[in-house]
Amino acid sequence: EADIYQTPRYLVIGTGKKITLECSQTMGHDKMYWYQQDPGMELHLIHYSYGVNSTEKGDLSSESTVSRIRTEHFPLTLESARPSHTSQYLCASRGDGSSYNEQFFGPGTRLTVL
Amino acid sequence: GENVEQHPSTLSVQEGDSAVIKCTYSDSASNYFPWYKQELGKRPQLIIDIRSNVGEKKDQRIAVTLNKTAKHFSLHITETQPEDSAVYFCAASRGGSNYKLTFGKGTLLTVNP
Numbered sequence: 002e003a004d005i006y007q008t009p010r011y012l013v014i015g016t017g018k019k020i021t022l023e024c025s026q027t028m029g030h031d032k033m034y035w036y037q038q039d040p041g042m043e044l045h046l047i048h049y050s051y052g053v054n055s056t057e058k059g060d061l062s063s064e065s066t067v068s069r070i071r072t073e074h075f076p077l078t079l080e081s082a083r084p085s086h087t088s089q090y091l092c093a094s095r096g097d098g099s100s101y102n103e104q105f106f107g108p109g110t111r112l113t114v115l
Numbered sequence: 116g117e118n119v120e121q122h123p124s125t126l127s128v129q130e131g132d133s134a135v136i137k138c139t140y141s142d143s144a145s146n147y148f149p150w151y152k153q154e155l156g157k158r159p160q161l162i163i164d165i166r167s168n169v170g171e172k173k174d175q176r177i178a179v180t181l182n183k184t185a186k187h188f189s190l191h192i193t194e195t196q197p198e199d200s201a202v203y204f205c206a207a208s209r210g211g212s213n214y215k216l217t218f219g220k221g222t223l224l225t226v227n228p
Contacts, residue, residue, distance in 0.1 A: 032213075034215070041220075042153075042202050042220065042221035042223065043218075043220045043221060044159075044204065044218045044221075046215065049215060051213060059215075060116075091158065091159070103149070103161050103164075104149070104161070104216055105161075106151075106158040106159045106160070107158060108157075108158050109158060
């Protein structure tokens, strides 16, 4: 079934560790996005990609980095995790070919940095 | 860039009542306005969307209205049920698949039995 997958779903890690949040989609979409969702609900766009080898920073400054080597894969990396990085991270994708294509979200990774 | 304001931030209604959530946007070139529902612990999911060439769209108990002149759009839920309790996000974007969605800050809707 076509979907967006995120792993791990939950991660508790100590300060200073390097982590990578995985996002894969089997929907054949070119556009992919990372959002940070704080407990106050708001969705903050932190990175996006329009295709392979394309990455852009979003509206909210983030210390994380992303890569897009394969169409279906859009991992997010934190080189040195800090408590301020504790949040829910949502990956999303959107198809090409129409201005009105639906944007789909993955199930999210809840990150806690101690 | 686009700015989307959403009100109210929280809304509590009795089961069976109607609920209305309102959004305003700043970019007059925006022409696509989706609404997402996020249940507790779940991912946001599209529930309805409207394009700028349409003033109103309905799908069973939910409807969305768009006023391009005033640059505002609203979500209407009638005959609310406890399962409607969730966070609702409005969003706006320009045409063209390279334009990003700009989301409102969300409305926490609680439907009391």
